[in-house]
Amino acid sequence: MTTLALSKALNEGLRKAMENDPKVLIMGEDVGKLGGVFRITDGLQKDFGEDRVIDTPLAESGIVGTAIGLALRGYRPVCEIQFDGFVFPAVNQIVNQLAKMHYRSRGCISLPVTIRVPCGGGIGAVEHHSESPELLFAHTAGLRVVACADAADAFAMIQQSISCDDPVIFFEPKRRYWDKGEVDVASGVASALPLDRAKVALEGTEVTMLTYGPLVQTCLESAIAAREDGRSIEVIDLRSLSPLDMETIGASVRRTGRCVVAHEAPVFGGFGAEIAARVTEQYFYHLEAPVLRVGGFATPYPPSRLEEHYLPDLDRILDAVDRTLEY
Amino acid sequence: MTVESGGATTTAPNTGAPAAGAPLDRPVPDTRDQAGELIQLLTPEGERIDHPDYPLELTAADLRDLYRDLVLVRRIDTEAISLQRQGELGIWASLLGQEAAQIGSGRALGPDDMVFPTYREHGVAWCRGIDPVKLLELYRGVSHGGWDPKEHRFHLYTIVIGSQTLHATGYAMGIQRDGALGGDRGEAVIVYFGDGATSQGDVNEAFVWASVFNAPVVFFCQNNQWAISEPLEKQSRIPLYQRARGFGFPGLRVDGNDVLACYAVTKKAMQAAREGQGPTFIEAFTYRMGAHTTTDDPTRYRLASELEMWKLKDPIERVRAYLVRTGQAEPEFFADVEAEASKVGADVREACRTMPDPPVLSIFDHVYAEPTAIVRAEREQYAAYLDSFEELGGERR
Numbered sequence: 001m002t003t004l005a006l007s008k009a010l011n012e013g014l015r016k017a018m019e020n021d022p023k024v025l026i027m028g029e030d031v032g033k034l035g036g037v038f039r040i041t042d043g044l045q046k047d048f049g050e051d052r053v054i055d056t057p058l059a060e061s062g063i064v065g066t067a068i069g070l071a072l073r074g075y076r077p078v079c080e081i082q083f084d085g086f087v088f089p090a091v092n093q094i095v096n097q098l099a100k101m102h103y104r105s106r107g108c109i110s111l112p113v114t115i116r117v118p119c120g121g122g123i124g125a126v127e128h129h130s131e132s133p134e135l136l137f138a139h140t141a142g143l144r145v146v147a148c149a150d151a152a153d154a155f156a157m158i159q160q161s162i163s164c165d166d167p168v169i170f171f172e173p174k175r176r177y178w179d180k181g182e183v184d185v186a187s188g189v190a191s192a193l194p195l196d197r198a199k200v201a202l203e204g205t206e207v208t209m210l211t212y213g214p215l216v217q218t219c220l221e222s223a224i225a226a227r228e229d230g231r232s233i234e235v236i237d238l239r240s241l242s243p244l245d246m247e248t249i250g251a252s253v254r255r256t257g258r259c260v261v262a263h264e265a266p267v268f269g270g271f272g273a274e275i276a277a278r279v280t281e282q283y284f285y286h287l288e289a290p291v292l293r294v295g296g297f298a299t300p301y302p303p304s305r306l307e308e309h310y311l312p313d314l315d316r317i318l319d320a321v322d323r324t325l326e327y
Numbered sequence: 328m329t330v331e332s333g334g335a336t337t338t339a340p341n342t343g344a345p346a347a348g349a350p351l352d353r354p355v356p357d358t359r360d361q362a363g364e365l366i367q368l369l370t371p372e373g374e375r376i377d378h379p380d381y382p383l384e385l386t387a388a389d390l391r392d393l394y395r396d397l398v399l400v401r402r403i404d405t406e407a408i409s410l411q412r413q414g415e416l417g418i419w420a421s422l423l424g425q426e427a428a429q430i431g432s433g434r435a436l437g438p439d440d441m442v443f444p445t446y447r448e449h450g451v452a453w454c455r456g457i458d459p460v461k462l463l464e465l466y467r468g469v470s471h472g473g474w475d476p477k478e479h480r481f482h483l484y485t486i487v488i489g490s491q492t493l494h495a496t497g498y499a500m501g502i503q504r505d506g507a508l509g510g511d512r513g514e515a516v517i518v519y520f521g522d523g524a525t526s527q528g529d530v531n532e533a534f535v536w537a538s539v540f541n542a543p544v545v546f547f548c549q550n551n552q553w554a555i556s557e558p559l560e561k562q563s564r565i566p567l568y569q570r571a572r573g574f575g576f577p578g579l580r581v582d583g584n585d586v587l588a589c590y591a592v593t594k595k596a597m598q599a600a601r602e603g604q605g606p607t608f609i610e611a612f613t614y615r616m617g618a619h620t621t622t623d624d625p626t627r628y629r630l631a632s633e634l635e636m637w638k639l640k641d642p643i644e645r646v647r648a649y650l651v652r653t654g655q656a657e658p659e660f661f662a663d664v665e666a667e668a669s670k671v672g673a674d675v676r677e678a679c680r681t682m683p684d685p686p687v688l689s690i691f692d693h694v695y696a697e698p699t700a701i702v703r704a705e706r707e708q709y710a711a712y713l714d715s716f717e718e719l720g721g722e723r724r
Contacts, residue, residue: 069497
């Protein structure tokens, strides 16, 4: 085991993927000499060359569109979108082209493209640098949408995403890049949890708390704080939003009878709505309370001096726990 | 204000103010100006002329083959329009008038070259050996694309304008990484798009990428003068081929109704790409003789006289005139081609009318490499729902 920051775990995962498969390419803005604005690709161009770690022109649609072409030629491109808000110029290529090619070609074409997107707020950034656009992609059939939350998952999930034959939108919790965790760098990903499975991050008995990405840590802290009040909360890191691991969710909700979903994206029309609907449809008679949601407001992301109010924190999450226990 | 355009003179209504977007101190340019730039090897009258940069030696058999291609793809197109009118197709995008641009460029490609079409490249598809019936699947609503792109080295039709230019450029970057340039094993990519597409961000990004990476890709723009109802002047203030220079690679304008010129220019550009000399932009100056698609009514936005003028430049008649005048084809040849066209037309008609709908549950196929739990569950639920109707009884599954 090695102690690594989440950002370094991603870097090591990318390195492994490139070592294991010469068809793996990295492409994006500033990913070469600079190593990306978050240094996720640090040192890779030096070791793998400019043909495999490609500094691209500054145009996100171009990054994804040419990645599709490279994938058609047999490559496995890993695109870096510099910030969440910058993914929108590439949405036509992602939604109309990347997501649908396997379907419209009736399986003749696979596009194993991974698109890495640093997501979420909490770093005091200017606007368009703190977005949570995961729902847009989870809503698009043909895409896999995953989010890592800790260093060990970052290391394994990025490799699993790259080797997956489906296109994967890979969300990275940017404010957790510097959080450290234990990573088994020496062993491969064969023993890792499959990419489409959720994991129980903390066991509990009274409330199921479902979350992903940057809020996993916040939810864990909430659960530990709740323990002092004698409350037992189970925290599930969904990891994959599409496909969604309803088995793991169901196993927990059937035991606890209470469910809270937390994400940074706005609650209105958010991923929590999908989970609430499915949990209610499938486990109605196990529920003691309605599924509650905690998330961003139905507003654009606010100026960063106000983001601590927008982002669900320990207290807002515990408030939802209190409300669900009151039923 | 008087605007010179394509030989026609029109007068803008006098509102006392300059038209928006056309300041008085900047003349409205003529994007159709041909001043000595048009590459042509066969005139509309069927006269063979030489061009110093494009020497071309074709045998009589080659010429007859090109003529045959032109006639057959026009017949397939005509049949498809009729099939749409009869309710057999939902829609059809006609290639009428663009046969020479497509056959000339399509026949200039090597077997290992890769093609990225729009939804109108039926002539290029013909050159790549795709059964015309397969083209109808998309327009009948039977599939989103009826062929294996890898088998024919002809990608699926792309509907969203210009998106495929980036795919082509990325594919060309893959050729570079595979070292498949130069010598006998050189490969190149050709991507088709229209005059309207040149306004798309993706197309301009593709130009930047291709230029910066010197990718082996040929941008083949069929300027058919109309983007549905919008004339070229709504897309550009300069002739399109001149744009390439600003991106850093050569741009050419070829007579898009001249199959020989389209062939020669494409052949040379593809060879340059295969040898590692990078991209070329070809503007095939042509005309959309028909409607944008079968849902369109061009009489609402363009003059019949314009169409009449272009009829005189027909891509097929000039080849016929040349073949006849030079004695390279006998009357029997033309009769044979006509008979073959009738047979192809009848075959397409029959195959379209008897084309079955896909099985209902194929809706759920190929969303992912392996079906996910949700896709699987929805498939099972819908199958059970269908089974609940006795009259369906799962027959069509």
